[in-house]
Amino acid sequence: MEGITVQRPHARTASACSTALLLAVLTACGGSAEADTRNPTAPEGVTAQAGSSTSVHVMWERATDNEGITAYDVFREGRKAATVGAAKLMTDIDGLTASTAHTFTVRARDAAGNLSAPSAAARVTTPAAAPADEEAPTGPTELRGEAADGRTVTLSWGGSTDDVGVTSYDVYQEDSRIHSVPGTQTTARLTGLRPGTVYTFTVRARDAADRSSPDSEPLDLTTPSAPGAPDSTAPTGLRTETTARGAESLVDLSWDQPDTGGTVPAYQLFLNGRLTTTIVWGGTPPAGRATYRLTLTDPPGTRYSLKIRPKLPDGTWGDFSAQRTVVLPG
Template sequence: MEGITVQRPHARTALACSAALLLATLTACGGSAQADTKHPTVPEGVTAQAGSATSVHVMWERASDNEGIAGYDVYRAGRKAASVAAGKLMTDIDGLAASTAYTFTVRARDAAGNLSAPSAAAPVTTPAAAPADKEAPTGPTELRGEAAGGRTVTLSWGGSTDDVGVTSYDIYQEDSRIHSVPGTRTTARLTGLRPGTVYTFTVRARDAADRSSADSDALDLTTPSAPGAPDSTAPTGLRTKATARGEESLVDLSWDQPDTGGTIPAYQLFLNGEPTTTIVWGGTPPTGRATYRLTLTDPPGTRYSLKIRPKLPDGKWGDFSAQRTVVLPG
């Protein structure tokens, strides 16, 4: 019969032996992947701060691993309470009891499932429940700070008041909470930042009923560039003004253009972290301070965060400006 190949027993045996010999040869020469058995380093700097009578905010510093960190596991008294992805260095643990002492540890985890040893335990005691706390705290005042190197900044602010008491202060960077400190402190030290980058910080106070204050005034800080790195290409002095016009809202932006060694042909405008429009000049690009008017049709009270970045003379996008927040007027 044509088209059918019949293997004799001795031929099948020879093929099996050849496959076994090839596998043995590859294994002997290092052809098979080595299992990852190395454990990540232990997370350091673990802190636990009561956010309310029933929640605790746990933070830690980044760990390292020979193949890369896949995530972190947070333990309460030795039992896993939460797991987060590798990019997060904090989490909130809810559902706790008021006026209760807790301890938290953190373990790093790699893609092979290897866990680090537990971190040092971070103790915390939740405050008493405050059912009579019906008012949010006042907003922090006079936010100020300075860059202490390319990767660290220090912040300080005027304290808030509350009808019962301030439990904690939360530090936000572009509307994302990145740090918390106890309500008895009005300073914070932030690490893990990038050199040559503009950061916009705000602070909110929080009470035991988990109510947050309004934002403090925004503070822009630029970390120094790394040695030998090019200067920042971020626009500076970004200001916004929102006015109502019938059913529309007009947002006027103005900013100082960066020195890029050439003409900036366009800017990209981001709303709430998403690219919204490209600002292209109708004629000769302006020099010095630039302006742009944005028209929005969202309802009054809608909140937006805005930032821009320039298109550089070489065609690449430059650094982001500081972020500004606007609330559409009625």
């Protein structure tokens, strides 16, 4: 019959069910989830140290957040000057003007984009330019230190000299700068370390022309293990000797093997933080001090940092040794 529309109740019911299902899915996917609106805490302990007449080194302590910090924004005179990832607690601000006062603050940021309040301001004045400063400082001497607890060490060293003056000392851990102090200070307190870990520290002096001295002699410090934690399995007494042989460089390593409760069947050797080779003994593993010769074909003057770790009786890999730095001979 024409002009008559036949209603389909089941179709309306299906449509209503689909709408209800869609609403349920939307509610389950996000309708009841709470957005992260809580701001991180403001970073504390902000310091600013002039590294040269045109650069400042800014450091701070880790902030906290209910979800987690993703970045830190560094501001100079209220304008953003740098952004670094959550793992970094320092940065260098370059391109500054000599003999100029600056104010730095730091703000923490989380994944939702929430910003902390600005930190307390750190003020610093860059030193005057030193155009006649033609020489790098001498290297710091007699580096020594003590692990105060599992997370803190203190370092001290003999001062450097410079034809104009030392503006700062930079502390390095495995070739990465982790701290700076004024040129009038020859001590440093380092925090945020891991218990039961071997650290290798060196110090360099820097002058107003931004020239750095040679490294001090390295210092190995092992932080105490946490109560109840197993003893360190790091090899100790790692020494290197480098010689040239034609177009090759030979690096002879020797070290004292750790007490692991059994024999150590193999070691992993890392160069510049990357696994280079696994040292597997051809027969019975040596007792006491072990040795290994590494052959390299890189050009003379190439710089490498190296460290090793043992394979434990249970098949896992143990703790890293202290790091050593070698420069290939000519």
